[in-house]
Amino acid sequence: MAAIEAATGAATGTATGAAAEPAPSALARGPLRPLLRLASRLAGLLGGMLATGHAAAADLPEDRADAVYHSYTGGGVTANGPALLLRKSIDDAFSVSGTYYVDSVSNASIDVVTTASRYHETRIERGAGLDYVYRDALISLAASNSKEPDYTANSASLDVAQDVFGGMTTINLGYSRGWDTVGKHGYPAFSAAANHWQYRAGVTQILSPRWLASVNLETVSDEGYLGSPYRAARVFGAAVPETDPSTRSSRALAVRAVGSIDAASSVRAEYRYFWDTWDIRANTVEVGYSRYVEQQRWLLDGYLRYYKQSHASFYSNDFTTELTYMSRNRQLSTFDDLGLGAKATYSALRVPARYEIKLNAALERLRFQYSDFTDIRTGKNYSFDATVLELYVSATF
């Protein structure tokens, strides 16, 4: 019964949030309207989850500290920097976390070298989170702020994970809201807004003592300035300013399965289908294998990821007629990418039930191959290789 209350209550909360606008009161018509709308959605989700009645408890995430060096190199772009995470439980019910993430970007990508000059900039993202366990539910609140010279992004999110059927099934519901401000170098008067709404729902199911499966659906809606003030489209070979629609709505449905082969190894497979109102369709497939060696001193992971998408309805490498919306953003073109990755985790120091320190290294090699985006210097379809690296120390305590 508790499961039904949780499921129906949460579903009502989500549906209320996604439904048409409520009748506006004087307060709701004022500047507090977005906040009230967000609060009503959060209350709906929380109300559903708090209506449960199990005695068992969900687990808080474990206390941990991570220090990461991350790097991306490929296609003329280098982005790297440190990232920090600290998570600590306050008592048995609450856990707080903070993140600090720096991206130092040097951009000489094909878009930049063919239409502008290379640039350097730094993006800093700060995040804070609060997790709360109530009976079989884990409720997570998070907020973040990302700043770079010409782009500011703020977001807030609420996620609820509810265990049902004796812990065999976990239902996840989440909502995020994003507020971005887009600027332009050298044009202090240029300022545009972009807003984002994300709704997600998922189910994770224990299938057997060795197998887990999950299904996740996420919708994202955007409104505002969704293009780039720097990028150009081409009409008969001549550069014209890019014009993107001011709304976009997308859906992504993912299914995953993870299985334990034996006590020391596991396999996983994942498929995601994506579609949006810009006519983009994408498929992602990923398979992976993990194995302990030397009596769990080392944990090794390997994976293969393949992604393929079709282009947006308003994308063209070179337009032959002028349209309302025109883009030559290669992120919206037809392309595929293949990634091969590996990760090694070494348990450097471990005191059971007290703390553990791990050293980690992860490397992924990617190849992007475009079908309808050309390098205008050569006229050939563009392609590039990229390397993603993470080196980090993680401590759990």
Add this chain to the structure above:
Amino acid sequence: MNAERPRPARPALAPRSLLALTLAALLLGGCAIEPWVKPYERERLADPIMKPERDMLAEKHHEHVYDVREAARGATGVQGGGCGCN
């Protein structure tokens, strides 16, 4: 000879109602389901080897790399930061 009058067609169950009924039936049925994997049988499922996304910051970095180069987004299980930067 009485010609049979055509009866008004009975409205078919709307797909949404059918879906709601199916979900309700599944949930009601679920209450009677005994967990077929007991808590003491879940040791392997709780092992870190079953959680490929176990390190949040590293996952966040990977998702950011994909997000700014691919059009697809969402349903990854990783909370995004809302950054639209390229």
